[in-house]
Amino acid sequence: MPKMKTKSAVKKRFKVTGSGHVKAKPAKMRHMQMNKPKSMKRKARKAMILDDSNQTMVIDNWMPYSGVKKGKKSPNPAERAAKKAIEAAKAVKAAAFKAVKGGK
Numbered sequence: 001m002p003k004m005k006t007k008s009a010v011k012k013r014f015k016v017t018g019s020g021h022v023k024a025k026p027a028k029m030r031h032m033q034m035n036k037p038k039s040m041k042r043k044a045r046k047a048m049i050l051d052d053s054n055q056t057m058v059i060d061n062w063m064p065y066s067g068v069k070k071g072k073k074s075p076n077p078a079e080r081a082a083k084k085a086i087e088a089a090k091a092v093k094a095a096a097f098k099a100v101k102g103g104k
């Protein structure tokens with residue numbers, strides 16, 4: 001079976017970050033800017049990160065050699081901190097339960 005090719009249009013429109021997320025520029029910023037609210041134009045200046053379903057579609061179908069492994073993406077720092085906090089809370093709860101259980 002022949003190798004898949006990376007789509008040229010996708011190379012121009014998307015970039016893969018170091019953590020494996022896909023960045024894209026928001027749409028609707030080419031013309032007719034008078035009719036759009038300032039807030040919309042301001043938000044569209046920055047690149048956006050695609051959600052997981054679109055990210056998977058772009059990488060699997062159109063960028064097969066992007067270097068991103070299929071599967072779960074690495075969490076961002078906020079998600080990582082939230083996960084650590086949950087784990088710490090579970091450990092405290094388990095220790096308290098053991099202390100109560102062992103005391104009886």
